[in-house]
Amino acid sequence: MKRNLNYKPKLSRNISNRLLTLISGIFASIAVLPLVLVITYVLIKGGSLINLDLLILEPQPPGDDLENAGGIGNAIVGTFIMTGIASLISIPIGVGGGIYLSEYSKDGTFSRFIRFGTNVLSGVPSIISGVFVYAVIVVSKVIFGSMFSGIAGGIALSILMLPTVIKTTDEGLKLVPNDLRNASLGVGASMFTTIVYVTLPASFRSIATGVVLGLARAAGETAPLIFTALFSFYHITSFSDIFYEMSSLSVLIYNFALEPYEAQNELAWAASFVLVIILLGINIISRLISNLASEK
Amino acid sequence: MTRSPENSHECDVSVSLQNVSISYGKIDAVRNVYCDIPKGKVTALIGPSGCGKSTVLRAINRMNDLIPDCSLKGRILFEGNDLYAPEVDPVEVRRRIGMVFQQPNPFPKSIYENIAFGARVNGYKGDMNELVEKSLRKAAVWEECKDKLNQSGYSLSGGQQQRLCIARTIAIEPDVILMDEPCSALDPISTLKIEETMHELKKSFTIIIVTHNMQQALRVSDMTAFYNAEAIDGTSGSKVGYLVEFGDTELIFKSPSEKATQDYISGRFG
Amino acid sequence: MASNKDFLLRNRTRPEKIIDKGFKSLTVFMASMVAFVLISILLVVFFESTEAMARYGLKFLITSDWNPVTDQYGAFTAIYGTLITSLLSLVIAVPLGVGTAIFITENFIPESIKNIIGLMVELLAAIPSVVLGLWAVFVMEPFIRPFLSLLYKYLGWIPFLSTEPIGPGMAPAILILVVMILPIITSISRDSLNQVPFKLRQAAYGIGATRWTAIFNVILPAAISGITGGVLLALGRAMGETMAVTMIIGNSNNFSWSILSPGYTISAMLANQFGEADGSQVSSLMYAAFILMILTLIVNIFAQWIVKSLSLKY
Ligand SMILES: Nc1ncnc2c1ncn2[C@@H]1O[C@H](COP(=O)(O)OP(=O)(O)OP(=O)(O)O)[C@@H](O)[C@H]1O
Numbered sequence A: 001m002k003r004n005l006n007y008k009p010k011l012s013r014n015i016s017n018r019l020l021t022l023i024s025g026i027f028a029s030i031a032v033l034p035l036v037l038v039i040t041y042v043l044i045k046g047g048s049l050i051n052l053d054l055l056i057l058e059p060q061p062p063g064d065d066l067e068n069a070g071g072i073g074n075a076i077v078g079t080f081i082m083t084g085i086a087s088l089i090s091i092p093i094g095v096g097g098g099i100y101l102s103e104y105s106k107d108g109t110f111s112r113f114i115r116f117g118t119n120v121l122s123g124v125p126s127i128i129s130g131v132f133v134y135a136v137i138v139v140s141k142v143i144f145g146s147m148f149s150g151i152a153g154g155i156a157l158s159i160l161m162l163p164t165v166i167k168t169t170d171e172g173l174k175l176v177p178n179d180l181r182n183a184s185l186g187v188g189a190s191m192f193t194t195i196v197y198v199t200l201p202a203s204f205r206s207i208a209t210g211v212v213l214g215l216a217r218a219a220g221e222t223a224p225l226i227f228t229a230l231f232s233f234y235h236i237t238s239f240s241d242i243f244y245e246m247s248s249l250s251v252l253i254y255n256f257a258l259e260p261y262e263a264q265n266e267l268a269w270a271a272s273f274v275l276v277i278i279l280l281g282i283n284i285i286s287r288l289i290s291n292l293a294s295e296k
Numbered sequence B: 001m002t003r004s005p006e007n008s009h010e011c012d013v014s015v016s017l018q019n020v021s022i023s024y025g026k027i028d029a030v031r032n033v034y035c036d037i038p039k040g041k042v043t044a045l046i047g048p049s050g051c052g053k054s055t056v057l058r059a060i061n062r063m064n065d066l067i068p069d070c071s072l073k074g075r076i077l078f079e080g081n082d083l084y085a086p087e088v089d090p091v092e093v094r095r096r097i098g099m100v101f102q103q104p105n106p107f108p109k110s111i112y113e114n115i116a117f118g119a120r121v122n123g124y125k126g127d128m129n130e131l132v133e134k135s136l137r138k139a140a141v142w143e144e145c146k147d148k149l150n151q152s153g154y155s156l157s158g159g160q161q162q163r164l165c166i167a168r169t170i171a172i173e174p175d176v177i178l179m180d181e182p183c184s185a186l187d188p189i190s191t192l193k194i195e196e197t198m199h200e201l202k203k204s205f206t207i208i209i210v211t212h213n214m215q216q217a218l219r220v221s222d223m224t225a226f227y228n229a230e231a232i233d234g235t236s237g238s239k240v241g242y243l244v245e246f247g248d249t250e251l252i253f254k255s256p257s258e259k260a261t262q263d264y265i266s267g268r269f270g
Numbered sequence C: 001m002a003s004n005k006d007f008l009l010r011n012r013t014r015p016e017k018i019i020d021k022g023f024k025s026l027t028v029f030m031a032s033m034v035a036f037v038l039i040s041i042l043l044v045v046f047f048e049s050t051e052a053m054a055r056y057g058l059k060f061l062i063t064s065d066w067n068p069v070t071d072q073y074g075a076f077t078a079i080y081g082t083l084i085t086s087l088l089s090l091v092i093a094v095p096l097g098v099g100t101a102i103f104i105t106e107n108f109i110p111e112s113i114k115n116i117i118g119l120m121v122e123l124l125a126a127i128p129s130v131v132l133g134l135w136a137v138f139v140m141e142p143f144i145r146p147f148l149s150l151l152y153k154y155l156g157w158i159p160f161l162s163t164e165p166i167g168p169g170m171a172p173a174i175l176i177l178v179v180m181i182l183p184i185i186t187s188i189s190r191d192s193l194n195q196v197p198f199k200l201r202q203a204a205y206g207i208g209a210t211r212w213t214a215i216f217n218v219i220l221p222a223a224i225s226g227i228t229g230g231v232l233l234a235l236g237r238a239m240g241e242t243m244a245v246t247m248i249i250g251n252s253n254n255f256s257w258s259i260l261s262p263g264y265t266i267s268a269m270l271a272n273q274f275g276e277a278d279g280s281q282v283s284s285l286m287y288a289a290f291i292l293m294i295l296t297l298i299v300n301i302f303a304q305w306i307v308k309s310l311s312l313k314y
């Protein structure tokens, strides 16, 4: 008996298979489309507006003066400052918490609760952290009597970063082989010494990658800033300026996108260009580094 | 080096490997295999670890297609059809040539569904209950399963899972059943049961089995193919597998024509 | 041979012990900060909203006046907007995301192209919401408006499509939400599919299943807990997403069933009004924020529970 093993294109199972493959291919193309469209538009539209003045100057009050709209210099600085404040708060606390979860806890109720809380906190909408900081810090003026301030903005951002930092630390440390820990503990090193000199360095790269990605995410956030840091048209001139309203790229984009004037809209595009370049740059570089590291 | 079965003209050839070489990426795993596997018999593939037995076995029902960079040169004929001809549908091939894997791999479904699913996929229209019972009986696992057909396939022990997988393969009534060390995870009793099953199955199927157990090869197989691996000239350490000899099991075990076979069979290998 | 005296630290010194203990306590304290922050957020939002809760009660959830002049507040428009935009965006994004994940895990295309598509989808997540909002306002919405008009023209008898699209509205907000949650769904589905053991795929193909039979009957069911968890996380994200939605949804408190009309979500309302609100408006906004928190909390906890309890054993 001669068998016919040939592919029979008319068979209904083969037709439906081809159809489904086609559909999933189309879905995949649709899924990459937004990135391509947004990036090209931001790069072309925003990129064409970039010049040195724009990167340095302060924005002028809204108006339809294309020539003298000013720049986004203070917003760039503000974004860096507030992300910096957020890092200063969330990285030590997050790494510490991650160390506790991975190195000390013994899967008891407390650590389960902390892990659960970390997951829940990472799901809290970013606007809520803005509302929270507004109620606790802005209204109460607890920080040296200042209301809307770069500090308040940084704190709001740190709430968003905290769960990311804890999770990446926890997961990064878990990847360290137990042999390494035991080797250190086995020669009589204390837990502290083991963690600081052995475990943390061994997982440094994966923790750093995760933290940097979390940082990039925070740098692009707007919602926690719009009523904590508010906005400012001026460069900071002294350290104490962090206790006053502070501008950021993301809030600038939001405010100026809604202005009816083309001059401000253009600043919003330029700021988007800068923000996207920085964030995509950080993302791609940290991915490259962690890929290179894992290939070794 | 290779011997065709002396009686190849007498009984039909089921699967014929003609100068088959298989490689993963740029690295050859097996080279230049010629072998005519007779129909309705049990053929055992034996040889040291890493010599490419599984690779050859998977090539016969095109399971290697699932491994992205695996490629094959030469021809594999199944009842005269070239399995690797461009117009051949691997799905059709696997419906005729079933496979039992080294690790038991039931679906995460009920025992009943494990068998019914394959049958349904192959368009079975008959009485499903009957088929499930018949297949489980043939695979010698009915007694253990009959009271828990609705429980997950993973509620069975490793050996029972393997027999469930054999039942699943029997249920789709292929012409050829490939078995990759089906007993490697089993205790001696389950192994014996599966061997009995194979004697039973031989009546209706062609069976090709990979085994590390010489006694098993001797007990169940009619034909034996011995594979070995040799270092490739010039490269350090990497080995390529080849077929040393192929013939009636008794002949291979009693009077092998190659020294390597002799050494391997008598355990004086390496 | 070294005598015992050469090892000065064989008996650990007091400072060393203190550092060791202190360090542990420090990490416990830092870990507790998570719980502290989470509970503070809940309590603060709750207590700030008690005034509005007392005044409007559950009527707040089902009335849609929002009038600072008469001090009448009802959040139904925003609640409806939050639910409808997030659920509809899920309806679009789930097939797209899971389909894409299947396409880049099941050997349809060479490894390098798979990785590029995967990377592009993940980079999409790196684009800030406010930039997507800007793009939606100036590029996407004008582009899709004619298509939405067609929808209205031919399907306008359906209540959900019963108004003429005039610019910003819930429909473009839904589309931008799709863009925002697509990366989550795709990358979590991709991870879950990649974790399905190879032997299960072998089992499916080994009995002669076609590719899509294997995918639908074996591979997807094995990955379903992870995928469902990812979908729920995406739902939580969509409900809480603020900036892009605020910029494109039209921020209108006039209730309409139609997704072609402008609307509101809770988060958009907060972003829009919180800065300038005072008196009982603040409390009402807090009440709305509390509702949003509870909604996202439920979804997130459910997501964690699903991942734990639905995972198949194989
Ligand atoms: N998926 C794969 N990718 C790359 N190389 C592979 C793959 N599978 C097998 N190989 C290589 O092919 C060669 C033959 O492997 P194969 O699994 O066929 O050996 P085997 O004879 O079945 O061994 P064993 O008795 O241990 O099961 C080995 O060198 C192995 O490293």
Ligand SMILES: [Mg+2]
Residues within 6 Å of the ligand: B053, B054, B055, B102, B180
């Ligand atoms: Mg093998």
